[in-house]
Amino acid sequence: EPEVTQTPSHQVTQMGQEVILRCVPISNHLYFYWYRQILGQKVEFLVSFYNNEISEKSEIFDDQFSVERPDGSNFTLKIRSTKLEDSAMYFCASSNRGPYEQYFGPGTRLTVT
């Protein structure tokens, strides 16, 4: 069964550094998403992406965040200058039916020290 994959599974970085989280969505999907979950808290929507542009973003997704689909298979989330409060699990999701069934990856645990 096709699945969403994410790399790395765990990323440790120092405050102020840039990180790129990578995702490979399911191959025939057209809608892509990033969510995050701070430890012990709820899953929070960050951004949705369709037709090579952002379709919706939350208030969390400020100027330090950016997304890209560089090569038709990968979908990346870049955090330009990480802060301690960016420490969280980041989940990528994809869908071929818009907001209906979204398929989530296993997540990347980002630790900012």
Next chain:
Amino acid sequence: DAKTTQPPSMDCAEGRAANLPCNHSTISGNEYVYWYRQIHSQGPQYIIHGLKNNETNEMASLIITEDRKSSTLILPHATLRDTAVYYCIVRVAYNNNDMRFGAGTRLTVKP
């Protein structure tokens, strides 16, 4: 978006049906009811969604009341692997692409 209310936790015996309720009394006519679950720290998993008719798939059944103000997710034969946090989400389908997760119900299936 309509707000949902779920009990914070529930227990269920292995092999029995798990019935998870969700109240969404302010739901509007174009809002769907979605159910996802999250097992431990894994990514959320889609279970089922519906508008007004009852729905069934290989994982679960979704019963939506006639007035659409509440729904019940039914896992017909719960197993230990169904222990997870279950999220009921109400969203308009056509102009919003994100899922807004609340606190959900923590279901514990006991042997």
